[in-house]
Structures are given as structure tokens and as C-alpha cells.
Amino acid sequence: MIGALELGLIYGLMALGVYLTFRILDFPDLTVDGSFTTGAAVAAILVVGGTNPLLATLAAIAAGLAAGAITGILHTKGKINPLLAGILTQVGLYSINLRIMDNKANLSLLREDTLLTPLREGGLMGTAVAVAIFAGVALVFKVLLDWFLHTDLGLAVQATGDNAEMIRSFGVSTDRMKVLGLALSNGLVALCGALIAQYQGYADIGMGIGLIVAGLASVIIGQAIFGARTIVIATLAVVLGSVVYRVVIQLALVINLRPNDMKLISAVLVVLALVLPQWGGARRLGSRLGLRPSRAVAGAKVEVDA
Numbered sequence: 001m002i003g004a005l006e007l008g009l010i011y012g013l014m015a016l017g018v019y020l021t022f023r024i025l026d027f028p029d030l031t032v033d034g035s036f037t038t039g040a041a042v043a044a045i046l047v048v049g050g051t052n053p054l055l056a057t058l059a060a061i062a063a064g065l066a067a068g069a070i071t072g073i074l075h076t077k078g079k080i081n082p083l084l085a086g087i088l089t090q091v092g093l094y095s096i097n098l099r100i101m102d103n104k105a106n107l108s109l110l111r112e113d114t115l116l117t118p119l120r121e122g123g124l125m126g127t128a129v130a131v132a133i134f135a136g137v138a139l140v141f142k143v144l145l146d147w148f149l150h151t152d153l154g155l156a157v158q159a160t161g162d163n164a165e166m167i168r169s170f171g172v173s174t175d176r177m178k179v180l181g182l183a184l185s186n187g188l189v190a191l192c193g194a195l196i197a198q199y200q201g202y203a204d205i206g207m208g209i210g211l212i213v214a215g216l217a218s219v220i221i222g223q224a225i226f227g228a229r230t231i232v233i234a235t236l237a238v239v240l241g242s243v244v245y246r247v248v249i250q251l252a253l254v255i256n257l258r259p260n261d262m263k264l265i266s267a268v269l270v271v272l273a274l275v276l277p278q279w280g281g282a283r284r285l286g287s288r289l290g291l292r293p294s295r296a297v298a299g300a301k302v303e304v305d306a
Contacts, residue, residue: 001247001250002126002127002128002130002131003126003250004243004246004247004249004250005131005134005243005246005247006125006126006130006131006134006199007196007199007246008242008243008244008245008246008247009131009134009135009137009138009239009242009243010134010137010138010192010195010196010199011192011196011214011218011242011245011246012138012142012218012238012239012242012243013137013138013141013188013189013191013192013195014032014036014188014189014192014193014211014214014215014218014242015215015218015219015222015238015239015241015242016141016142016145016188016235016238016239017032017184017185017186017187017188017189017192017215018032018185018189018212018215018216018218018219018238019219019234019235019238020145020181020184020185020188021181021182021185022216022219023161023219023228023234024149024157024158024161024181025157025160025161025177025178025181025182025185026161026162027075027082027161027178027181027182028082028083028086029068029071029082029086029182029185029186030083030086030087030090030212031067031068031071031086031089031090031093031182031186031189032086032090032185032186032189032208032211032212032215033090033208033209033210033211033212034067034089034090034091034092034093034094034097034208035063035064035067035068035089035093035186035189035190035193035208036189036190036192036193036196036207036208036211037093037094037097037193037203037204037205037206037207037208038060038063038064038067038093038096038097038100038190038193039060039061039063039064039189039190039191039192039193039194039197040060040193040194040196040197040203040204040207040208041097041100041101041107041193041197041203041205042056042059042060042063042100042190042194043056043057043059043060043193043194043197043198043203044056044101044107044109044197044202044203045100045101045102045107045203046059047109047112047113047114047198048107048109048112053113053114053115053117053198054115056194057115057191057194057195057198060190060191060193060194061187061190061191061194062187063190064186064187064188064189064190064191064193065183065184065186065187065190066183067089067093067186067190068179068182068183068184068185068186068187068189069179069182069183070089071085071086071088071089071182071186072085072175072178072179072180072181072182072183073179074088074089075178076175076178076179077175094205097205098205101203101205105204105205105206106202106203106204106205107197107202107203107204108201108202109197109198109201109202109203110201110202114198115195115198116195116198116199119133138239139239141188141191142235142236142239145188145235146231146232146235148184149231150231153180156172156177157177157180157181159172160172160174160177160178160181161181189215193207193208210263210266213263213266213267213270214245214266216270217241217245217266217269217270217273218238218241218242218244218245219238219241220241220270220273220274221241221244221245221269221270221273222237222238222239222240222241222242222244223237223238223241224273225237225240225241225244226240226241245266245269248265248269249262249265249266252265
């Protein structure tokens with residue numbers, strides 16, 4: 001179970017990225033599946049080549065920023081549908097990721113020094129200390145995202161997602177805000193990919209497939225359980241939702257479900273998180289517990305009884 005907590009906290013970074021696009025920008029970005037692998041591939045190939053793990057991780061973030069910016073440019077300048085723009089970038093990244101990994105489908109990091117090597121050598125992986133460290137990392141990026149969203153630039157990004165026409169009337173370029181938001185989102189996703197590669201000891205060309213479902217599950221489950229009254233609470237809910245999601249997946253494995261069933265379980269979790277808050281019994285229970293489910297993804301709203 002400790003392993004599920006560790007993974008949940010690391011994947012919380014990816015969930016924060018998904019939250020930024022789906023909730024804040026109201027942009028259904030499917031670049032995530034590709035940019036996650038890009039982050040893992042860049043970090044892995046650089047670490048294998050002898051680059052300092054910290055610099056390799058920073059390079060992975062830069063690659064994710066670029067991937068998100070490409071999706072944003074395709075949408076804003078190319079006038080391509082948001083879903084299609086993300087899919088096009090995702091598909092293109094598959095070939096790019098293979099090239100980054102020197103045309104290898106898998107890169108091993110088991111004998112390489114990574115950011116997590118000190119934890120492994122100290123026998124701290126799988127302990128409360130490792131969980132606390134990963135929680136600290138997730139908290140740092142959560143606070144940074146909170147701070148950004150409360151700056152003038154961050155408020156402009158929020159306004160772009162809420163009412164693009166209104167914010168344009170104040171002279172703000174919504175195209176730039178979308179590109180910025182998508183870049184930051186995929187930078188977080190790529191960071192998560194880089195850390196997961198170092199955590200698992202390998203980077204694989206298919207490790208990002210279907211990841212958007214996990215991201216959506218984390219966002220929806222977290223905000224359905226913990227609420228989203230303010231940005232600070234919403235981002236915390238997203239990280240906690242990632243942990244809940246990974247714990248549920250771990251429990252599913254404990255009861256002998258097959259690993260191949262994980263994608264189906266993820267889809268079912270998202271459906272339940274979207275549907276249950278709309279049922280009368282669930283709404284009354286949530287009201288008694290003081291919980292307030294938040295909006296559904298991509299603009300759909302979940303009505304909550306006062």
C-alpha cells in the first residue's frame with residue numbers, strides 16, 4: 001500500500017497538469033499521453049548518457065513545455081479543433097519519443113544514478129520517509145500552481161477558460177493564454193513522466209497510453225470527494241484524488257483482478273465519479289458530510305443541493 005501512496009503522490013503532478021487544462025482552461029487536451037512519455041524518454045536517455053539526473057529532469061520539463069506549446073499553436077494559429085490538436089501532437093510525439101530513445105522501445109535505468117538513487121541506497125523506498133518526501137514534492141508544485149493562478153497572468157488564464165470573449169475585451173490575448181496554459185500543463189505531465197521513469201527504473205514507449213483517463217479520474221474523484229470551493233482546495237483535492245485513485249487500483253490488484261483490467265477499472269471510476277454526485281442519495285450524503293462535488297470535465301456541470 002505504501003507503493004500506491006508513493007505512486008499516487010508522483011502522479012499527482014500529472015493530475016495537476018490535467019486540472020490546469022480541463023478545469024482552468026476548459027480545454028480537452030489529449031497531448032498528455034504523448035508528453036508523459038516524452039518526459040520519461042528525455043530524462044532516461046540523458047541519465048543513461050551520463051547527464052546529472054536533476055538536469056535531465058529539467059530537460060524533460062522543457063520538452064513537455066514545448067509539446068504543450070505545439071498543441072496550443074496548432075489550435076490558436078492553425079484553428080484546429082482542441083481535441084484534434086491534442087491528438088495530432090500526441091501521435092507525432094510517438095515517433096519523436098522513439099527517436100529520443102534511440103529507436104528503442106525501452107530504456108533501463110536500473111544501473112544508473114537517478115534522483116531516487118539516494119532513497120534506494122538508504123533503504124527508504126517503500127517507507128513513510130519516502131511518502132513524506134514525495135508528498136513534499138507534490139506540495140511544492142501544488143503551491144507554485146496556486147501562486148501562479150493568483151497572479152495577474154494566472155487570473156488571465158482563468159478568465160480565458162471562463163469567458164474568453166470578456167477577457168479579450170480587456171485587451172488580453174486569449175491565444176497566448178491558451179498556449180501558456182497548455183505548455184505549463186504538459187510541463188507538469190513531463191515532469192511526472194521523468195520521475196516515474198526514475199522511480200520504476202525504465203522508460204517505455206507505451207507508458208503514457210491511456211494516461212489521460214487516470215488524470216481525469218484523479219481530478220474528478222478528488223474534487224467529488226474533497227470539493228473545489230477555491231483554487232487552493234481544488235488543487236489539493238486533485239493531488240489527494242490521485243492518491244485515492246492509485247489506492248483503489250492497488251486494492252483491485254489485491255483482490256486478484258488482472259493488470260489488463262486496469263484501464264476498464266479506470267473508466268468505471270470516472271463514470272462513477274461523474275454519475276454518483278447527481279443521484280439524490282449521493283447528494284444528500286455529500287451534503288451531510290459537508291462535501292461539495294465540483295464541475296464535471298469539459299464544461300459539464302454537476303448540480304449540488306444547497
